[in-house]
Amino acid sequence: METKRMIFVILISVLLSLSLPVRTDYVRPQPRKTLHFPWKPKHPSLPHQVHISLAGENHMRISWITDDNSAPSIVEYGTLPGQYTFSSSGETASYNYLFYSSGKIHHTVIGPLEHDTIYFYRCGGQGSEFQLKTPPGQFPVTFAVAGDLGQTGWTKSTLDHIDQCKYDVHLLPGDLSYADCMQHLWDNFGELVQPLASARPWMVTQGNHEKEKIPFFTDAFESYNARWKMPFEESESTSNLYYSFEVAGVHVIMLGSYTDYDELSDQYSWLKADLSKVDRKKTPWLVVLFHVPWYNSNHAHQGEGDGMMAAMEPLLYAAGVDLVFAGHVHAYERSKRVNKGKSDPCGTVHITIGDGGNREGLAQKYIHPTPEWSMFREASFGHGELKIVNSTHAFWSWHRNDDDEPVRSDQVWITSLISSGCLAEKAYESSKILVSP
Numbered sequence: 059m060e061t062k063r064m065i066f067v068i069l070i071s072v073l074l075s076l077s078l079p080v081r082t083d084y085v086r087p088q089p090r091k092t093l094h095f096p097w098k099p100k101h102p103s104l105p106h107q108v109h110i111s112l113a114g115e116n117h118m119r120i121s122w123i124t125d126d127n128s129a130p131s132i133v134e135y136g137t138l139p140g141q142y143t144f145s146s147s148g149e150t151a152s153y154n155y156l157f158y159s160s161g162k163i164h165h166t167v168i169g170p171l172e173h174d175t176i177y178f179y180r181c182g183g184q185g186s187e188f189q190l191k192t193p194p195g196q197f198p199v200t201f202a203v204a205g206d207l208g209q210t211g212w213t214k215s216t217l218d219h220i221d222q223c224k225y226d227v228h229l230l231p232g233d234l235s236y237a238d239c240m241q242h243l244w245d246n247f248g249e250l251v252q253p254l255a256s257a258r259p260w261m262v263t264q265g266n267h268e269k270e271k272i273p274f275f276t277d278a279f280e281s282y283n284a285r286w287k288m289p290f291e292e293s294e295s296t297s298n299l300y301y302s303f304e305v306a307g308v309h310v311i312m313l314g315s316y317t318d319y320d321e322l323s324d325q326y327s328w329l330k331a332d333l334s335k336v337d338r339k340k341t342p343w344l345v346v347l348f349h350v351p352w353y354n355s356n357h358a359h360q361g362e363g364d365g366m367m368a369a370m371e372p373l374l375y376a377a378g379v380d381l382v383f384a385g386h387v388h389a390y391e392r393s394k395r396v397n398k399g400k401s402d403p404c405g406t407v408h409i410t411i412g413d414g415g416n417r418e419g420l421a422q423k424y425i426h427p428t429p430e431w432s433m434f435r436e437a438s439f440g441h442g443e444l445k446i447v448n449s450t451h452a453f454w455s456w457h458r459n460d461d462d463e464p465v466r467s468d469q470v471w472i473t474s475l476i477s478s479g480c481l482a483e484k485a486y487e488s489s490k491i492l493v494s495p
Contacts, residue, residue, distance in 0.1 A: 079187065082346045092320045093209050093250070102126035105164075105181035105284075107248025109255035110190055110264075112227070112303045114292035115170040117169030118190065120148075120320035121162040121249065121287060122181045127152075131164040140185065142180065144168070153284045156224045157274055158241040162475070165287050166270075177393040188256045193226040197448045199306035203346055204259075204441035205385025206233040206265065206412040207373035209247055212414030212439040216457045220441050221254055223457075225433070227298040227305055231266025232315070232349030232387040236417055237281065238351045239270050244281055261284055263312040264299055265385060286314065300325050302332050308446060309341040313348040319366045326369060333377040333471065334492045336482050342449040342476045345407075351384035353393045355432045358421035359386050371397065374406060378475040380452075381444070385412035389437040389455055392468060396431045407472060411456070414438045449479035 099108055102125035113119035120133045131150050134142035148166025152159070164181065171177065173195030180187050193199060202225040207213050251260070252369030264282055269418070271278035283298045290301035299314035311332060319325050336344060352367040354360065363384075374382070375397050390413050398406035413420070420437040428435070439459045446452040456468040475481055481488070 070365070073228050076217075085256055089212060093211065093214060094245075094360060100125075103129040103182065104185040105129075106252070107245065108181060108188060108252050109248070109286075109287060110192075110257075111286075111307060112305065113167045113169075113289045115304070116171050116173075117167050118171060118192065119287065120164075120166050120168060120181060120288070122164050122399055123245075123285075124164065124182060127150045127162045128180050129162060129164075130361060131166050132168045132183055133168050133179055133181055134183065135176065135177050136346050137177060138421045139178050139189075142178075151284045151287075153280050153466050155239070155241050155270075155281060156272070160241070160281075160284065163284055167369070170411075177335055190257055190259075191226070193259070193305045197307055197446060198225075199446050201227050201229050201446075202441060202442040203229045203409075203411055203444060204414040205231040205233075205250075205383070206388055206416045207247075207414035208233070208236040208418075209243065210415050210417050213250070214305060214461060216415045216439060216441050217251065219253060219457060219459060225258065225443065228260045229232055229310070229383060230260060230262040230414075230480060230483060231347040232268045232283070232385050232410070233412070233416065234262060234265070234286070236267050237270070238267055239272070241281060244285060248285070261288065261303065261310065261312065261350065263288075263347055263386045264314055264316060266316060266442065271317060274353035295328050295332075295386055296324055300328060304341055306446070307341050307449060308343040309336050309344055311344075312367075313346060313370070315348045315363070315366060317348040320369050324409050326373075329370065330373055333406065338378075338481065342474055343446055343452065344377060344445075344475075345381045346374060347383045347385070348441060349384060350386045351391075351408065351410045351412075352382070353391075353399075353431060354387055354397055354410060355391060355425045355429050356387045356389050356410075356437075357423040357425060358388065358422050360425075362386070363376050372491060375404075376483065376484065376491040378404070378481045378484075378488070379406045380472070380475055381454075382406050382408045383442075385414075386406065386410075387412050388416060389435065389442060390442075390458075390468070392433050392454075392456070392470070393436040394433055395429050399431075400429050404475065404478070409442065409454070409486050413437075414441065414460075414469055415439050433470075436467065438467070440467070451472050 103121040169423040238245035
């Protein structure tokens, strides 16, 4: 029975692939199974699921879990192995989800830290030593981008490819673990990504698979908020579901597709205020991430981002956002500069990159003919790299996971809006939109 089912799935995949606008010489690899993790049990006080994130200027948040509730939330760190000249204490969290109880979740902020420097650190006063590298303080700076990761063989392939590239910060536009209420999968995901997430900051936003709400029993995003604390307080947000941060000369905004976004919402008010404070002399590049794409020529999830787009696109256009990254659709697509559903030289480049390796498979059916604003689209697993070279130019590349070899399948040089004259042209209109009450 299982053999027949596999043959049927493979046959359907082959038939669907015939309709995709990709190279005729490309043969799509087979789907891969969900990973099983033979994690070895650890002493209750030893740290596991270690990951780091940016936490305000020159600071980093170290997060980890212990099974011992009495374990201290201390991080010792320094610039030489085994020599910890600094230490910081932090806070803890925990949660219950039906019959599951999390361990003690630690969040400790360290700093101030030097730019572009390797630090060695230890969590809880014992256990393994980790090392991290802080981002540079000026251009160039490189971001690795991959959404909808999950925990499959393709996830492992994506992470292996990201590990091979020289990047400073990982950006993840939602759908992390695909735990979907099975809380032990959050633990598995934390162990899976620890080798990368403990060495470079992972900046994430939520997707639909992080909601996990059970009416009358659990609130939405309870697990996500407890485990993946982002710098929302440092960016004057009231919610972990939307925040901003700056690295080198880039202002990055992470928005929530699954919290209120209309003009009367807290998120809308916060976004408007955050955009009005951006100093393009200090941060000439402006990048935004959220989960549900606004520009999508795939049949999957058509129209789901229309409401958020109607409310917030005028703000992004007025502020001169250079790039938007989204996930949700399990495929890759890059647009021209767009606004109001059509090409606009002063608009934003939208990139859908929900192809990190999730268990639900690829979204292989596209709308035909191709919309005039769509520059490249393909249903394959992979990741992207954004290297911002200077205040005027950035190089974007998308790397398909092709038989475990990283293949650069799409690439483009992008010119910043501030250098194109667009911001000067719409300065008056922008001031009315962003400053008005």
